[in-house]
Amino acid sequence: MSTSRLVVVGASLAGLRAVEAARRTGYDGPLTLVGAEPHLPYDRPPLSKEFLAPAPQPPEPPTHRAEHSLRAELDVDLRLGTAATGVDTAARVLHLDDGRLPYTGLIIATGATARQLPNTPELAGVHTLRTVEDAHRVRAELDAGARNVVVVGAGFIGSEVAAAVRKRGLPVTVVEMAPVPLVRAIGEQMGSACARLHERHGTDLRCGVGVAGLEAGEGTDRVERVRLTDGSTLDADVVVVGTGAAPATGWLAGSGLEIDDGVVCDETLATGAPGVYAAGDVARWTNPAFGERMRLEHWTTTAEQGAAAARNALRPVEAQPFETVPYFWSDWYEHRLQFIGVPTAEEVRVVTGDTDSESFLALYRQGDRVVGALGLNERKLVMKFRRLIATRTSWRDGLDYVEGTR
Amino acid sequence: MKIHIDEDKCTGHGVCEAIREDVFEVGDDGVAHLITEELTEDMREDLQDACDQCPTQALRLEG
Numbered sequence: 001m002s003t004s005r006l007v008v009v010g011a012s013l014a015g016l017r018a019v020e021a022a023r024r025t026g027y028d029g030p031l032t033l034v035g036a037e038p039h040l041p042y043d044r045p046p047l048s049k050e051f052l053a054p055a056p057q058p059p060e061p062p063t064h065r066a067e068h069s070l071r072a073e074l075d076v077d078l079r080l081g082t083a084a085t086g087v088d089t090a091a092r093v094l095h096l097d098d099g100r101l102p103y104t105g106l107i108i109a110t111g112a113t114a115r116q117l118p119n120t121p122e123l124a125g126v127h128t129l130r131t132v133e134d135a136h137r138v139r140a141e142l143d144a145g146a147r148n149v150v151v152v153g154a155g156f157i158g159s160e161v162a163a164a165v166r167k168r169g170l171p172v173t174v175v176e177m178a179p180v181p182l183v184r185a186i187g188e189q190m191g192s193a194c195a196r197l198h199e200r201h202g203t204d205l206r207c208g209v210g211v212a213g214l215e216a217g218e219g220t221d222r223v224e225r226v227r228l229t230d231g232s233t234l235d236a237d238v239v240v241v242g243t244g245a246a247p248a249t250g251w252l253a254g255s256g257l258e259i260d261d262g263v264v265c266d267e268t269l270a271t272g273a274p275g276v277y278a279a280g281d282v283a284r285w286t287n288p289a290f291g292e293r294m295r296l297e298h299w300t301t302t303a304e305q306g307a308a309a310a311r312n313a314l315r316p317v318e319a320q321p322f323e324t325v326p327y328f329w330s331d332w333y334e335h336r337l338q339f340i341g342v343p344t345a346e347e348v349r350v351v352t353g354d355t356d357s358e359s360f361l362a363l364y365r366q367g368d369r370v371v372g373a374l375g376l377n378e379r380k381l382v383m384k385f386r387r388l389i390a391t392r393t394s395w396r397d398g399l400d401y402v403e404g405t406r
Numbered sequence: 407m408k409i410h411i412d413e414d415k416c417t418g419h420g421v422c423e424a425i426r427e428d429v430f431e432v433g434d435d436g437v438a439h440l441i442t443e444e445l446t447e448d449m450r451e452d453l454q455d456a457c458d459q460c461p462t463q464a465l466r467l468e469g
Binding site for chain 2: 017043303336382
């Protein structure tokens with residue numbers, strides 16, 4: 001083994017999968033997992049879904065592995081509640097808020113942090129939703145009887161929060177700057193189909209308008225109104241900001257690593273600095289499946305990348321390109337949306353059901369290739385396209401495949 | 407070697423099926439099923455990947 005100490009910085013999904021994979025490859029040297037949050041690695045997707053449902057007790061987010069399992073079974077030196085503050089890639093030393101840690105291999109998996117609303121005062125009742133603490137706060141607001149919930153952003157988090165609020169029978173307004181929800185993730189045409197899902201469930205969706213400001217109630221520091229860019233206002237006692245996440249790279253300033261909306265990596269997730277790899281929401285790498293540089297915040301990609309980065313960091317000479325067909329899902333009301341591939345397309349065609357019904361499948365075409373598939377309640381069919389897209393299936397063959405399943 | 411699918415946890419993402427379509431299949435009921443019991447040692451790495459990449463952690467590899 002060429003590595004005598006593997007350090008993984010970031011103790012969420014990518015970091016966890018990295019330490020697991022490191023041991024699975026047979027690496028038995030020192031292995032350190034550093035995490036800024038005080039918690040064991042926990043699962044984030046439920047935080048904007050089940051976690052917000054009414055229940056007598058606030059649920060605990062599922063942890064992936066017990067502490068004993070990490071420390072004893074995997075022999076991981078676990079440093080929770082410890083933030084990385086910098087890295088000296090020449091000396092191969094990671095700087096922490098409580099000391100320094102020499103490494104031979106380093107995996108950067110520090111994830112992303114929720115974007116805040118710019119130019120707005122800090123007011124009670126305004127929350128982002130990224131961490132378990134955030135989720136507890138949002139939940140507590142709903143439990144306390146929120147009357148007017150305003151969600152900023154109709155992406156995954158915003159839309160799932162809106163669905164959770166409606167499930168409680170509370171009114172909710174979603175404000176989205178883009179013309180339709182999820183436009184970056186699934187494109188405009190299908191975004192409008194998703195807009196109708198919100199409307200059908202009583203969510204007041206306002207697209208093409210931004211937030212101009214937040215106003216506190218008179219003599220209080222609690223939000224009371226949201227001012228929109230079209231001059232209108234919304235009453236609000238709770239505001240949830242779901243305007244995306246920014247890669248957590250601030251701590252890498254001055255490290256010499258290339259940062260461009262994420263840590264820039266090659267196809268093997270290597271950063272170019274000796275022994276330094278990146279994985280998860282923080283990594284921007286070239287995905288050979290599409291020949292595009294991407295930064296994904298998807299659960300499955302993060303899990304895969306953590307493991308791949310660890311394998312490559314331990315065996316840099318045999319480093320393998322990391323290739324994946326992106327997959328994400330989002331649960332809205334009782335519906336499951338699943339998207340495979342990439343949404344940039346010359347044509348989007350609905351091939352089963354229709355966009356006004358409770359289920360459909362849409363395919364995305366670039367040139368002669370099927371590059372994406374969106375399913376609404378199409379669990380059986382949609383994932384078939386992960387393999388079809390990975391094997392560069394032609395548009396014609398993709399359409400024929402769907403025909404053949406009828 | 408055996409794979410156990412926890413049907414209470416599985417919500418039919420189908421990530422396992424995309425990894426080994428000869429082993430897993432999401433059925434009309436919207437959850438994954440095993441379509442073979444014959445698991446061989448050369449499948450181990452893929453099956454482990456299927457477990458690790460399951461978004462609801464519904465799969466367990468035994469043996």
